Amino acid sequence: MAAAAPPPPPSPTPAVISEDLLPTGYNVFCRIRLATIVDVPHIHKLIHQMAVFERLTHLFSATESSLSSTLFPENSPPPFTSFTVFLLEVSQTPFPLIDQNYPNFSPIHKTVNLDLPITDPQAETFRSCGNDVVVAGFVLFFPNYSSFLAKPGFYIEDIFVRECYRRKGFGKMLLSAVAAQAAKMGYGRVEWVVLDWNVNAIKFYEEMGAQIMQEWRVCRLTGDALQAFANINI
Amino acid sequence: MAAAAPPPPPSPTPAVISEDLLPTGYNVFCRIRLATIVDVPHIHKLIHQMAVFERLTHLFSATESSLSSTLFPENSPPPFTSFTVFLLEVSQTPFPLIDQNYPNFSPIHKTVNLDLPITDPQAETFRSCGNDVVVAGFVLFFPNYSSFLAKPGFYIEDIFVRECYRRKGFGKMLLSAVAAQAAKMGYGRVEWVVLDWNVNAIKFYEEMGAQIMQEWRVCRLTGDALQAFANINI
Numbered sequence: 080m081a082a083a084a085p086p087p088p089p090s091p092t093p094a095v096i097s098e099d100l101l102p103t104g105y106n107v108f109c110r111i112r113l114a115t116i117v118d119v120p121h122i123h124k125l126i127h128q129m130a131v132f133e134r135l136t137h138l139f140s141a142t143e144s145s146l147s148s149t150l151f152p153e154n155s156p157p158p159f160t161s162f163t164v165f166l167l168e169v170s171q172t173p174f175p176l177i178d179q180n181y182p183n184f185s186p187i188h189k190t191v192n193l194d195l196p197i198t199d200p201q202a203e204t205f206r207s208c209g210n211d212v213v214v215a216g217f218v219l220f221f222p223n224y225s226s227f228l229a230k231p232g233f234y235i236e237d238i239f240v241r242e243c244y245r246r247k248g249f250g251k252m253l254l255s256a257v258a259a260q261a262a263k264m265g266y267g268r269v270e271w272v273v274l275d276w277n278v279n280a281i282k283f284y285e286e287m288g289a290q291i292m293q294e295w296r297v298c299r300l301t302g303d304a305l306q307a308f309a310n311i312n313i
Numbered sequence: 314m315a316a317a318a319p320p321p322p323p324s325p326t327p328a329v330i331s332e333d334l335l336p337t338g339y340n341v342f343c344r345i346r347l348a349t350i351v352d353v354p355h356i357h358k359l360i361h362q363m364a365v366f367e368r369l370t371h372l373f374s375a376t377e378s379s380l381s382s383t384l385f386p387e388n389s390p391p392p393f394t395s396f397t398v399f400l401l402e403v404s405q406t407p408f409p410l411i412d413q414n415y416p417n418f419s420p421i422h423k424t425v426n427l428d429l430p431i432t433d434p435q436a437e438t439f440r441s442c443g444n445d446v447v448v449a450g451f452v453l454f455f456p457n458y459s460s461f462l463a464k465p466g467f468y469i470e471d472i473f474v475r476e477c478y479r480r481k482g483f484g485k486m487l488l489s490a491v492a493a494q495a496a497k498m499g500y501g502r503v504e505w506v507v508l509d510w511n512v513n514a515i516k517f518y519e520e521m522g523a524q525i526m527q528e529w530r531v532c533r534l535t536g537d538a539l540q541a542f543a544n545i546n547i
Contacts, residue, residue: 126461149464149465150458187547222395223457224383224384224453224455225470226360226363226453227369229375231396236457236460259542259543261542262541266539267539269535269539274530276528284532287534288539289538290535291530292530296507297505298506299523301502301503304523305500305501305503307496311493
């Protein structure tokens with residue numbers, strides 16, 4: 080049996096006011112929705128910022144036009160069956176409801192309360208539809224497949240939050256949105272890669288329930304080495 | 314200048330017959346074609362053999378029925394736009410032409426000459442359509458996406474050759490078929506994973522032109538950890 084708790088102290092007039100009477104900080108209204116072709120200019124800038132962050136701009140060759148034709152081709156397949164982008168938008172005012180209800184997805188709304196307001200020096204550049212709405216990040220994913228489970232899953236190619244929005248839970252929100260979608264659809268796995276020296280990211284992913292597959296190495300055939308297969312006699 | 318070659322020996326009646334008069338060994342006729350739903354029983358057995366080989370049968374839960382509904386759903390998308398299986402078949406007689414010509418793929422035929430015949434103890438189990446045709450292996454792949462390149466690619470989930478057909482170039486044939494398809498379609502990358510201790514496989518992949526991405530680790534969210542996201546309030 081646990082030791083008895085000490086008796087409560089006498090109850091004077093409170094010296095501090097109750098927390099729910101304090102000013103409530105700054106509300107940030109968030110929405111995660113499916114990107115469409117009109118979002119491509121923002122997606123292009125986000126991918127470029129990611130390349131800068133990863134010091135890989137020498138590998139960056141995407142254009143708005145090539146993104147449009149590959150992410151949103153004519154006769155696009157339904158969301159989640161091919162390359163899919165969730166956009167994270169933020170606003171200082173609540174989002175109106177939008178008409179983007181697919182059979183298995185509705186935009187996700189959440190309100191985050193912060194101690195300090197966010198100053199976004201690129202708010203104009205990332206202005207989205209609607210009053211005061213700004214694109215803060217994105218996640219790009221597509222179906223993968225586990226033959227052992229005989230089930231599809233999702234592979235996350237990119238997850239990115241713009242600098243002034245980091246360390247506020249937005250990355251977790253985007254990753255959770257993909258995981259929730261996979262779970263809702265009865266999928267077997269969500270997978271992505273992380274750099275082995277990025278210990279903060281690894282800790283964060285493990286806390287979300289992910290296993291890090293230590294023994295596996297990704298093999299990549301690209302550029303001239305891939306092109307060499309175009310005309311070989313197999 | 315190179316040293317002069319010694320004069321040829323006098324030319325008596327040849328003691329051995331010329332090589333092209335020798336018996337030519339054993340021809341194995343090979344075909345790589347797209348799998349269809351009627352191949353599912355073979356695909357199921359191949360995946361199970363792969364699980365046995367990898368000592369991962371505890372993770373194997375695929376059934377013929379679950380493979381059929383996920384690999385070949387009603388209204389299947391065209392090959393290469395979703396989960397795709399190439400089957401490797403072998404025969405002692407040449408393959409007839411089959412009517413499987415998609416806009417960007419025709420079955421691949423090749424003849425391999427071996428010193429010794431292959432004894433296949435499971436030939437009956439893996440008997441395929443046509444006289445004397447046996448399924449020897451498969452590769453399962455699907456589109457992935459590089460946002461830096463703004464191009465699709467292929468991710469190879471499984472590549473497997475049955476035991477009695479190994480070390481004869483069939484694995485290379487299957488991998489080359491996927492790489493050739495990617496190159497032909499203007500895709501940017503082909504990727505897959507390898508276990509870091511499998512030095513023979515790594516050497517083989519590097520010889521084919523692949524880079525091994527040493528710093529990356531695969532993160533996987535699966536099972537209960539994934540299911541926990543089904544009902545969370547993001």
